[in-house]
Amino acid sequence: MYPDDVKYTESHEWVRVADGLATIGITDYAQEELGDIVNVELPEPGTVVRAHEAFGSVDSVKAVSDLLSPVTGEVVEVNEDLEGSPELINQEPYGTGWLIIVRMDDTSELNELMDSEAYERFVEAE
Template sequence: MDFPDELKYTEEHEWVLVEENIATIGITDFAQDQLGDVVFVELPDVGVEVEEGKPFGVVESVKAVSDIYAPLTGEVVEVNEELPDTPEMVNTSPYEDAWMIKIKLSDPKEVDDLMDAAAYEEFIED
């Protein structure tokens, strides 16, 4: 399983790439492995405000429905429009093709609460 060093992670198994005040968000390799075949992804529209710790979307495997939680607070500025039509990318490319949303951060200090790759790896081993 792969956890790139340049990303930050949450206990709900989202990853975040922070570039200046824009955060790109998706779900981790561990999350996609636990879910199994992803067959449906529901994402918010551009302009929606997402709040740290609150669900912003849904990912469904054949068997189950799971919420995706916002790791940070901000306004959605871009959505991966291809993902709802090709949800299997969550399994095949969780960190690249299957990015979900980009948000403009309201409070960049929230980033400090996220885990780095080493801490996340330790977290999922417990």
């Protein structure tokens, strides 16, 4: 339910790191709370995103929510499949529903994030 190959934010994003690149998405809990997602606004590749700041938004039948970046860096890739199929976020939030890939400036920012156990406790306390 809470994959342990990713790290988590308090605002329910996840980040998976490989070779200095951070893939970012929203958690299963977040997609469940948002309900059916109908649109996603994401930055262009080349945009610089900052930790704790909004890099885009998701639009569900309930609400529009900001997406907060867990890390600082440059966007190198955006999930273009989401434009036509935003439901991928509902279906596979940790897989095909990923949002953006960022080249991290400062990997120490990852230390602030939660592991799967801490996130599980965090969600239960919500």
